Amino acid sequence: MTPIRNVLVVGGSGFVGAAVAERLTGTGFRLVIPTRRRERARHLLPLPTAEVVEADVFDPPTLAGLMAGMDAVVSLVGVLHSRTGTPYGPDFARAHVELPKRLVTAARQAGVSRIVHVSALGASADGPSEYQRSKADGEAAIRAAAPDVAWTILRPSVIFGPGDSFLNLFAGLLRRFPVLPLGGADARFQPVYVQDVADVVAEALQRSDAAGQTFDMAGPTQYSLQELVEYVGDLTGYPQPVIPLPEGLAMLQAGLLEMLPGPLMSRDNVRSMRAPNVTAGPPQPWGRAPTALEAIAPTYLGKANKRSRFASFQLHRP
Numbered sequence: 001m002t003p004i005r006n007v008l009v010v011g012g013s014g015f016v017g018a019a020v021a022e023r024l025t026g027t028g029f030r031l032v033i034p035t036r037r038r039e040r041a042r043h044l045l046p047l048p049t050a051e052v053v054e055a056d057v058f059d060p061p062t063l064a065g066l067m068a069g070m071d072a073v074v075s076l077v078g079v080l081h082s083r084t085g086t087p088y089g090p091d092f093a094r095a096h097v098e099l100p101k102r103l104v105t106a107a108r109q110a111g112v113s114r115i116v117h118v119s120a121l122g123a124s125a126d127g128p129s130e131y132q133r134s135k136a137d138g139e140a141a142i143r144a145a146a147p148d149v150a151w152t153i154l155r156p157s158v159i160f161g162p163g164d165s166f167l168n169l170f171a172g173l174l175r176r177f178p179v180l181p182l183g184g185a186d187a188r189f190q191p192v193y194v195q196d197v198a199d200v201v202a203e204a205l206q207r208s209d210a211a212g213q214t215f216d217m218a219g220p221t222q223y224s225l226q227e228l229v230e231y232v233g234d235l236t237g238y239p240q241p242v243i244p245l246p247e248g249l250a251m252l253q254a255g256l257l258e259m260l261p262g263p264l265m266s267r268d269n270v271r272s273m274r275a276p277n278v279t280a281g282p283p284q285p286w287g288r289a290p291t292a293l294e295a296i297a298p299t300y301l302g303k304a305n306k307r308s309r310f311a312s313f314q315l316h317r318p
Helices: 015-027 038-044 060-067 090-110 130-143 167-176 194-206 225-236 247-257 267-272 293-301
Strands: 006-010 030-035 050-054 072-075 114-118 150-156 180-183 213-217 242-245
Touching: 006 015, 015 030, 015 038, 015 194, 030 038, 038 050, 060 090, 072 090, 072 194, 090 114, 090 130, 114 130, 114 194, 130 150, 130 267, 150 194, 167 180, 167 225, 167 293, 180 225, 180 247, 194 213, 225 242, 225 293, 242 247, 247 267
Parallel strands: 006 030, 006 072, 030 050, 072 114, 114 150, 150 213, 180 242
Antiparallel strands: none
8 A cells, every 4th residue: 555645635624624634634644625715724724734725626627736746535525405406406416426526537637546535324325315315426426436546435423522513503502592492303313523533534544454445433322312402401501491393393494494594404404314323333443432422522512611612603604
């Protein structure tokens, strides 16, 4: 296996991307991190071996230029909401399917030897949601890179950690509302710590036995969505009543929320929750012991963090 030194991190300015970038620079990789707006990646500028560049990765000539001199690519781009379509909407198609295809094409042309692609637990060509179906087609595009480009696919459950948009979202809602009507209250999740995901990305770039493999990424424990929300309420000191909604009402609620800019929930999100977001196999590869939610969440959601715990929550996200 050719040693990897130079890595293009696509989607590196987001919540997961920042953790991955920090982990990779700590391992000694040299990174190029493209972003549409350099301002949004200011937090990455202090990383010693990372170069943040303003670039549109959806533009093929630009992407080809970014690939020059790279040994590997880490693919992290994902969206939770899209205009609707069959089998999925155009925003899902662009981010989850077209971009992976372009990454593979550009990697082949540049002679890049490795790609690590972060997908999602539950990705399935016949999944109940457009999100899941688009993620499955994105995985197929990545697998088509072989044998020219060796691939590894990671499938995380919902990802938690300081600055997440999952637990922090519910912390903000519980703080604002005395009662929380909750669609998908019985949906099952197996949340995974963001640093665990970053560690596995780094390890996958260095292990020859990671090539051609798809790995689930999950935590040690399964929870219902209601259990997670109630746990967040206990941690933050806002243990508000949670009212489970039947799917019909959940779809109605999500349809209304879709009208907001940067919706908190969509009907497609509700459909995603029909399939348990848990793994039937090992929660992480190579015998890794996953980090427990209870070991991390109190450090950023606990009562001692009242001023900071809602910093990432915005009622209308950009």
